[in-house]
Amino acid sequence: MERLKKRPEFLAAARGVSRAMPGLVLQARDRGDGGPARVGFTVTRKVGNAVTRNRVRRRLREAVRLTMPPLARPGFDYVVIGRLGTIARPFDLLREDLHRALDAVHRRGPQGAGAQGARSRPARRRR
Incomplete structure (x- = not known):
């Protein structure tokens, strides 16, 4: 699995679907190119x-290494955000x-996280 490294890649993933869990927040976005899944x-x-x-x-990183490979979809970018409780x-x-x-972001909409209008509200830009 490849890594996200540049700020624009992280910002693009933030425009996709986001799911908050007690230990982490996962953002996912379909790039639409069918390439390998990438994670940041x-x-x-x-x-x-x-x-x-x-x-x-x-x-x-270790949780992703052990959990994501069979579940990540090709062409998707994922951002895993650590929380206070992690x-x-x-x-x-x-x-x-x-x-x-991962199950939640891929269940959303007919084409997964990349579907147009998949997010109920636009992402806020932080300063």
Whole structure:
């Protein structure tokens, strides 16, 4: 699975479907090109200091590595966002959160997350 690295790729994924779970938030968007699925990770300073953020990011990366390959769809970009509770959440529950979030974003609409109008409200632009 490839990685998202550039800001415009993350912003494009934010315009897709988003699902919040206790341990993470998953954003997904269909690129429409049928290429390999790509994933990016975001952990803000609200979660903690640099050491804590890096631990959260490592836990999310491992959950994605173990959970996503059979569930991710080709041509989709995914952004996994760490939350305050990610660090304390048991790893098996974190993986379950990711699995449920993936199911939810792909159930939405006839063509999954890439369907036009899939989001009920437009994404806010943050400063």
